[in-house]
Amino acid sequence: MEQEKEDKSSEPRVALSALAIKKMKAGDADKSDIGEYIGLRVTCSKAGAKSFVYRYRSPIDNSLKRSPLAHFLLCLLQKHGYPWYSRLQRG
Template structure:
């Protein structure tokens, strides 16, 4: 009888502890990495940080050693990285439909490739991806074909 009473008391204490933990989590944003939630002012939350859409100024202000910047919303997948020499490059990062692994395709360098042009190229690459094809694999095949045309012997008639 005594053990039954302890189990019920233990269960009651356990339930109170769970309720306390749940109540304390209400101040934590309901967004986890990889999920997006629109805020009142149009800013998306990712984890505990606010993420804003890429802008010319954001890219221009990047310095060597900075973390990669990523676009959000419909332009998701567009990343900008700043190399050790200060060269800023646009990339499309996605999950390959063939291997299921993370893959990336270089779109171009900033400022030779504008943000608007990078977003247009991103949309083209996303269409290829939606067709079930891998953009990185297709670009490699195109480059191999172009290289083989340059390297083939020129026959004289």
């Protein structure tokens, strides 16, 4: 386990880009932005679906929090009543 941590820290860190996200495959390690949007991460599921997560420290208790951005986007779609969103929910 410690060896894995050492290997990850020796990899060069680059800013998150559309190309890097597009090249992600199932089983790849999460990618995180080191540029302007520190805390933004992209994960790739076993099925190959990519999802965005924002990580931050809580100002209240200093714990690490994760906020999936897809939930935020779906709430916006639902709130503003986009007609195609209701069709997506029904399947």
